[in-house]
Amino acid sequence: MEPISYKIRVIEDLNKNRRWDPSNYLEERYAERVFYYVHPDTNSQDIVIKSGWITEDLTIEATPKTGLN
Numbered sequence: 001m002e003p004i005s006y007k008i009r010v011i012e013d014l015n016k017n018r019r020w021d022p023s024n025y026l027e028e029r030y031a032e033r034v035f036y037y038v039h040p041d042t043n044s045q046d047i048v049i050k051s052g053w054i055t056e057d058l059t060i061e062a063t064p065k066t067g068l069n
Contacts, residue, residue, distance in 0.1 A: 003050040008037035010060055035060045 011020045012033040023031040037060045038045055 003048070005046040005048050007045045008047060008060065010035040 012035070013019070014032055015021065020034065021029075021032050023029060036045055037047055039047070040059065
């Protein structure tokens with residue numbers, strides 16, 4: 001990886017089809033959750049990753065569920 005600023009997004013692939021699935025009202029299914037890294041002090045989604053550095057204590061928050069209640 002190049003030592004520049006990145007954004008981290010994690011998709012919870014519950015059905016293991018290797019893609020994000022949106023909600024479906026007719027099937028009564030929520031969208032698969034998406035998690036983003038947000039810096040706790042600046043609320044920025046950018047994270048600098050440098051070669052040979054170790055980054056610890058990252059918190060990746062889930063977005064709220066969308067679709068059916």
